[in-house]
Amino acid sequence: MTTFQFPKDFKWGVATAAYQIEGAFNEDGRGLSIWDVFSHTPGNVLNGDNGDIACDSYHRYPEDIALMKELGVHMYRFSISWPRIFPKGRGDINRKGLEFYHRLVDELLQNEIEPLCTLYHWDLPQVLQEEGGWNNRQTIDDFVEYASLMFSEFNGKIKKWITFNEPWCISYLSNYFGAHAPGYKDLQLATNVAHHLLIAHGKTVQKFREMGIDGEIGIAPNISWAVPFTSKQEDVEACLRTIAWTGDWFMDPIFFGKYPDVLMTHFQKAGVTVPIQQGDMETISQPIDFLGVNYYSASVNRFREDAGILQSEAVDVGYEKTDIGWPIDARGLYESLCYIKNKYPNISIYITENGACINDEPVNGQVHDRRRIQYMKQHLIQVQRCIEEGIPIKGYMAWSLLDNFEWAEGYSKRFGIVFVDFDTLERVKKDSFYWYQNVIKTGRVES
Template sequence: MRRRSFLKAAAAAGLASVAGARPVPALAQAGTVTEFPKGFLWGCSTSSYQIEGAVTADGRGPSVWDTFSHAYGKVANGDTGDVACDHYNRYAEDVDLMARAGMRAYRFSVAWPRVQPAGAGAPNDKGLDFYDRLTDALLAKGIEPWPCLFHWDLPQALQDKGGWTNRDIAGWFADYAQIVAGRIGDRAKHWCMLNEPSVVAIFGHGLGVHAPGMTGKANYFKAIHHQNLAQGTALKALRAMGGGKGWQLGTVLSLQPVWPVGGLDANYESSLMWDAAWNRACLDPLMRGEYPELLRDGFAPLVKAGDLETIHQPIDFLGLNYYSRMHQQPDPGGLFGTGYGSAPEGTRRTGMEWPVEPDGLAEILSELQQEYGNPPVYVAENGADYPDSVGPQGKVEDGDRIRFIRDHLLFARKAIDEGANLKGWFVWTLLDNFEWAEGYRRHFGLVQVDRQTMTRTPKASYHWYADVIRKNGVPSV
């Protein structure tokens, strides 16, 4: 059933009011494991600005997040990514943490301003050297490098030329992609183009709460279309460049099911509109070669001949970031006349007040299976912010995080049983890091980072995830 019909039926039946109460699939009997398919890939994800620090080291230029975080009042507590987790200097320690947990893959992002400080032109060899060292360190520990070419830290030099609102960025991005692939593509075989382009467009260009702090629907449409175009242009360029290299090319989208608040008919159209703006504006042109009907008029002035053919590129895999559903209702002040409302009563929440709805992951996987040709999918991000506590034995206890990841894994396994083409899982994230506008007050990591000393302390969730990897499944105890 197509999503419009499905949501309409759900709203009419009031099913959304109980959507968050769907029981978690049962674990196997005590002492056993709910196993994943042989060869299932286990790893973690991070992003450059959130962990690297060293923002002026070795010729790195400023990014939009450097500018944004240093502007008064933009980030909680005035936090910045200047030091972050000092991963630039401590990467070997962090790779060792992954290896000790048994992780087999690491999705990291490459900092465009570290590679091209001016955003275009000659590359910065010292910046590329860092990713050389990181790639070699990963391979030495048996960990597959999965570079992501853009995770939000656009060079400020390009923003000064309009950034994602400038159509020329498609060519700039493709040139940058070829530079990075030319340096580490002899060893890195899995390539992600973008991370969450809809979030960049909505929060960074529509609502102004993320870098670069732009607002308005016109900027949203430009940022979406030009990211889609850049992604397609880079995919074509890397595919032409990578013949015989065995590269797997894909991208990473945030896909969150959108439900009408309370299952009410009055909220149904709002749910469809936000679904189009958040999910379909990136997914449909990539997978179907068209923009969602509800937004076509907004994109029409931007789409030139051949654009949709360029965007509609074949991919070898789709990265899926999932955290929760989104519950929408009318809001005249919203970017598209919609706004967030409450999840069903009784729904658990994370430390950031995000609803905990692991069955929404199965919903997305099912839709990719039924409506988008069942592409190979990797969960590229899944995790949660919770306050950590130190237990009586001096260990960092984070049982809520374990429960969150466990429940999502169980729904993922159920989706696989029902035919979903899910190939791997990347936890978000390895380290407590700079959480964008939330600064350092949020904790998503499997490993705690002391903000004064940078000491890494694995949490209970780190050891639990290592056990999941070792057993290739979710243990019952």
């Protein structure tokens, strides 16, 4: 048996997102989000599922925080529903929405759980989408208005903020592949959205500094890793483009004030341009305090001329997969973090999401999710390995506390360490809950 010991001040936590768990979609003055509209449009979500009720955490948050307290976490990463605060995207403030998040944060603090707040986890107010959404630069200012209110309301209570969760998903998955709300399939539109997100991020960081807010602010891209199928240069380059699209495309502008050449050239060949206006890159490249990293899987890729914009084809080489079909490759997390350390300035990192879709059901009131435990163990070993390498990883947020609304997959895919019966909303702690509880208590993983 090998023991992997974590630092004493390492922050252990869990993560969720508002639309995936809250429900109460039309209560207490909340406006509609793009996900309300998208999920209610036939054909967009498996089985016609939606987030109207989800885990009902809007009403059951004390129960969920009690689960976290029992688990022993130090930190809870959650997101705020923008349309719960500004039902029309801007202007009139919904005080009942603010009161809900004050109750949530107060309950966390009373239980000695530090809030890590994501300002945007995909639920844009629908009224703003009808004005062009993130393709409209006005939405940038609307977001800064919303963020500023959150900063002033929660200054002193919330000390860690994330501007955007997985900007690649907000832009390309949602506006090029059309898999998520608002469901468009336009590469130029998606690229416009990506750029505008980065400007919104930069302006929000500027506002955070101007307001003298007590705390830290960062962003959480979803990081992918790709291993070349062969040592051929064309396969190696295809992998570099794959890695760059979700990570470097968003991190290079923040850290270096420019987009990565490896992709700019590729996009230009496809007739796609980035709508950069004067001053944009200076705005985007505001210093941040930490980087969130969301990691789930890696791939083996090879060059293929007709394999999409990147000309990079993922090859199934027989890796074990989770129940959502993603290959399990924990080494990809190690490689990704080493890549970040070597390329970007030395910056504190939080693993803001990592977890596995394992669809085990209760048997005699227990959920024996052995494969999830194995997944978490493998990935935490790689995190500890990175810490030994000198990479400043400060914490790990397991995705997710609860089984929840898994976007286009509806309720068919379970990522939680707590099972949720979506008919009764009963919570059942899985074996992985107890395993993770022991990891947190001891500060170590044993293989």
